[in-house]
Amino acid sequence: MKCKICDSKNIKTIYNAPIRNGALGQYTSMNVEMYQCKECGVIWHDPILNDIKDYYESPEYRESLEGTSDEDDFYRLHDSESMDKFKYTGTTIFRNKTVLDLGCGCGAFLDFVNGVAKEVVAVEPSEIYRKVMERKGFRTFPYAEDALEKYRNAIDVIVSFDVIEHVEDPEKFLYDVFWLLARGGQAIIGTPTDAPLMRKLLGNIYEKKQLFSVQHLWILSEKNIRLMSERIGFLECSFQYFQRYGIGNLCGWLREKDTRSTIQMPLFEGILDNVYKSDIEEKGLADYIVFYGRKE
Numbered sequence: 001m002k003c004k005i006c007d008s009k010n011i012k013t014i015y016n017a018p019i020r021n022g023a024l025g026q027y028t029s030m031n032v033e034m035y036q037c038k039e040c041g042v043i044w045h046d047p048i049l050n051d052i053k054d055y056y057e058s059p060e061y062r063e064s065l066e067g068t069s070d071e072d073d074f075y076r077l078h079d080s081e082s083m084d085k086f087k088y089t090g091t092t093i094f095r096n097k098t099v100l101d102l103g104c105g106c107g108a109f110l111d112f113v114n115g116v117a118k119e120v121v122a123v124e125p126s127e128i129y130r131k132v133m134e135r136k137g138f139r140t141f142p143y144a145e146d147a148l149e150k151y152r153n154a155i156d157v158i159v160s161f162d163v164i165e166h167v168e169d170p171e172k173f174l175y176d177v178f179w180l181l182a183r184g185g186q187a188i189i190g191t192p193t194d195a196p197l198m199r200k201l202l203g204n205i206y207e208k209k210q211l212f213s214v215q216h217l218w219i220l221s222e223k224n225i226r227l228m229s230e231r232i233g234f235l236e237c238s239f240q241y242f243q244r245y246g247i248g249n250l251c252g253w254l255r256e257k258d259t260r261s262t263i264q265m266p267l268f269e270g271i272l273d274n275v276y277k278s279d280i281e282e283k284g285l286a287d288y289i290v291f292y293g294r295k296e
Contacts, residue, residue: 003037005171005224010038017204019045019212022064024259027208034212040227043194043219045212045252052168056125057142059255061215074106080108085161085241088290089188097156102144103219105162107133121155123147144176155180161190165216171228174293178232181295187234190262190290193241194219197285205257222284225291234293243277243286250276 001011015034018027028048036043049055049075059069066077100121101110106129110120122138123146124130133140141147158177165175177187198206211219222239229237248268252261280286 001035003040003042004169005042005043006037006040006227008037008039011035012038015204015207015212019209019214020210021210021214023067024209026064028214032214034207034245037224040224041162042089042224044217047168047217048214051127052166056166057103057127059126060129061073062126065215069126069128071106071129074129078105078108083114084244085109085159085190086112088154088161088190088240089157089195092189093186098151098154098182099157099159100147100155102158102160102177103166104133105129107136107138109159109161110138111136118132121147121151135237144173144180148176148179151180153179153212154182155187156182158185158187158189160188162192164189165191165218165220170218170220171232173236174225178229178234178293178295183295187296188290189225189293189294190242190288191220191225192216193221193287195287197280198250198287201250202253202257206253209259216283220289222289225289229291229293233295236292236294238292239293240290241281241284241286242288242290244280244288246273247276248273262270 002009003011011162012035013033014036016031019032020026021028032045032048034043034045055061062069095116096118098119098121099113099117102154103125104110104122110122114120120138122133122140123144124133125142127153130140130142158180164170164173181187182215195211199211246268248264249262252263255261
């Protein structure tokens with residue numbers, strides 16, 4: 001076996017047990033081997049789903065993850081996340097720009113950006129959600145490679161959150177992003193990390209119940225994303241870590257050894273929570289990483 005990112009043969013099996021399948025609390029009936037490349041650090045499993053494209057184009061994915069593929073339910077579940085995404089992007093880069101959101105669901109984030117952008121482009125495999133965005137008047141495509149025919153070298157800003165870990169070939173994903181960007185264009189791509197702090201404290205409990213997932217084919221890191229992006233031709237590659245869950249969530253996991261166990265109490269709000277998040281972000285131990293890449 002060779003690493004699909006760096007071609008190294010220095011591969012190790014790091015886990016062989018059931019993993020999460022869709023929503024929290026749902027697991028595979030069989031063991032799944034998780035591999036890690038000891039050179040570039042990428043973690044992956046072989047695809048379990050028979051046809052990944054069909055899966056993401058149908059309502060099945062959202063229904064397995066969230067119990068619904070309804071438009072109003074999507075906004076109810078994800079509108080607040082749109083505000084969080086502005087922590088990763090800021091608000092100044094969108095005005096009068098052509099903006100593409102790759103894997104945008106019903107376009108909740110684009111709804112906010114649309115007010116200032118020159119044009120918004122929606123890329124989303126789900127046929128149900130594409131119809132929603134076509135109704136809104138967005139230019140819509142199922143995949144980035146489909147958008148290349150019209151928008152090659154034409155997009156000022158590409159955002160993509162919680163998508164690259166789902167695709168079979170993350171380097172092809174970054175390649176398509178690169179060739180969609182105009183000269184000087186900016187890509188902002190977020191993905192979960194291997195959450196080193198939580199794994200160190202909870203081990204296989206956290207890996208099974210949260211981290212490893214049928215739908216997440218990859219767990220990427222700064223080292224392997226940089227390797228791929230520089231090979232493709234991105235310049236000014238940089239990374240920032242974000243801790244999405246607070247100290248109450250950490251303490252809940254330690255007490256209950258389970259998901260949805262956040263402890264709510266005044267002590268865990270405000271200064272203590274902010275210090276916890278900022279410290280593990282600074283140390284690269286947070287649960288989310290954002291890649292910033294610019295095309296020359």
